[in-house]
Amino acid sequence: MIVEAGHYALVLAFALSLVLAVVPMWGAAARDPALMAVARPAAFAMLVMVALSYGALTWAYVGSDFSVMNVVQNSHSMKPLAYKISGVWANHEGSMLLWVLILALFAGLVAARGGRMPARLLSNVLAVQGAVAAAFLLFILTTSNPFARVAPAPFEGDGLNPILQDPGLAIHPPLLYLGYVGFSIAFSFAVGALIEGRIDAVWARFVRPWTLTAWCFLTLGIAMGSYWAYYELGWGGWWFWDPVENASLMPWLAGTALLHSTVVMEKRDALKVWTMLLSILAFSLSLIGTFLVRSGVLTSVHSFASDPARGVFILAILVVFIGGALTLFAWRAPVLRQGGVFAPVSREGALVLNNLLLATACATVFVGTLYPLALEAVTGWWSPDNPSKISVGAPFFNATFLPLAFPLMLAIPFGQSLAWKRGDLLGVAQRLAFAIAVGVVVAIVILALTVGGPVLAPVGVGLGVYLILGSATEIATRAWRRGAGLGVMLRRAAGLPRSAWGTALSHAGVGVTVIGIAATAWGVESIVTLQPGQSTRLGDYTVTLEAVTPRNGPDYRETVARLRVTRDGQSLGVLEPGKRVMVGRSMPTSEAGLMTLGLGQVYASVGEIEPNAAGLRLYWKPMVLLIWLGAVVMALGGGLSLLDRRARIGAPAPARAAVPAPAE
């Protein structure tokens, strides 16, 4: 009964999304306040209905209702409760429902906070959001119904794909979706404003917090996905340039560019046309990502099922929204008035450079990801029996993406230190001299200490140090005053706007990640077969196989290799990588064993297990945690910026604002 109610709520949500898509936009065009007033209640009602529907599916999972097809295929009565709940989005139907839930959530949030927005803009924005929701709700209802029943109901479910049963899975998709789908707000704002034909700095102020929110979640989501792949897939890699990963990286790159161009638009009323285009592109790339992952054109852990009807439907959504938005853009963009003027060497100029490099890097990833698909489609059409199949892997992306990322990183500290309108490059270089010098010295010293080792790694570490110190320099410069004591300067630093701290923190986070990536070059890998009692060297560590033992978990059986890690005779602990067989499954999965030592990790996975020996793949990964810590720092910086008073436009000034803000 509750399952049918959930299905019904989904149908109601679709009806409401249609109302939301049509009525307010009509109202905005006709300047009819009564019709425009429909927008907010409709957005709330849609959110409530989608949430009810989602709750009903979760209820079916928690209660292991095996009369629901989706539950049968993806759950098992013995599954721990947390995985029953996260299992809801570990399959195609449920994850699309989560997608729409988050879309509706953002519509609801915009409606809730939109009281101070111009009525016509709010109506148009919510209407566009409603149209996107309508398309995806129709997609779920017609091709991916999560509430389909099965009769007779089986006694037990199939269980979840074992590699999806993991805490990482519980967090990764919701975070990623909050990011992906969060860009829909920027898209709706851009399309809404283009329809209305009024785009100014105020628009940028409204849209920036939403973009920033989406960006923070996407950053965390990608980092989480990367860490999950690292420890779950047993290959020890943290980024594979897999098309599915690229599908999340492209919106991130476009979103990062958007974040920066919106700043220029807000502060200087410039780059309007470009910002509109980026807003459309960021969400378009999210849609393309959804298409790539969900249509089955790519096969990976993410493509739960491939049904051509679904692919065609999402492709149609893609064409309508991306094509429609770009057409509208082409039609309206020439109307936009040019904004403030700036010299090439200025904060604006640096941000244009940032956008240029990010957009180009994004384009190279796009080409590398889609070229194999396009080539196969074209040659398959040419000669159906023998399409050309190629794979574009890490070497391509390393050769194209990294040369574009490098100058971007070099430019970051300069960009954040340059003045608006007209900057003083020499002055900034003098201020950054310390950061530059330390970065160079670090690179040279490491290079000298590791002669014959990797060459690019020391350069990478130097770059990371320069980025972190560059951010510190920016804060120090703004807090510094001639003749002032340390206490005064610390108070001045604390009094800097939160957005200044947020910017510095995020940019330092980039540096942290860069150091982590560079350090992977000093990793040690060893592939050995050990018998119990035997040891092997791994960098500075010694790994000893103590025993190979079977063990039982709540819903799995596993064979574990007990590995003791020692350094200079001192035991550091035990690693327990294993092979796991879930209840109801026949095939084993590998579980990696991880030991964190400082910022590095010892990583072990087992291959072939014989009665008296275990095949092992061992890695020592120095500073590897910095890769993800850096991403967390970036997101924290974004969060800090969000707390800035300026992000909450029109908020009544708190009493503390009476304290004079430090002059800049």
Add this chain to the structure above:
Amino acid sequence: MTRKQRRLTVIGAALAVIGVAAGLVLFAMRDTIVFFYGPSEIAAKGVQPGTRLRIGGLVKEGTLQRGPDQTVRFEVTDTAKDVPVRYRGLLPDLFREGQGVVAEGVLEADGVFKADSVLAKHDEKYMPREVADALKKQGVWQHAPEKTGATPASAQK
């Protein structure tokens, strides 16, 4: 600086960056792209030794040999032709004789394919599409048997 000059600067910079990127892409396309072939195609196309490629097919029954330190040898077959493969490392969990496999590596002068990565099915349900395609091409593709206890008769798609 006039508005026109400013615009020219931006356009010039944009063209420079895009030009560099296009150059990088074209350069990388020539060197880093890897083609996917089945054993019959390797024989038919006369692939030069030293070329990097991906091959796919079935692991031929009775050909898997394990050597010391995780070295393995096996043959990849599409039932018409076979290619011997050498690999050092951990094989995927679902690597089995008679099952589909994709290997990436270099074809050496003696006709042995030296693989540096080997992919098999992710689990019972999922198989790399290239494996499935290679098998379909040779007509040895079978759908995985339905595992659900009850037949999903009333499931509406």
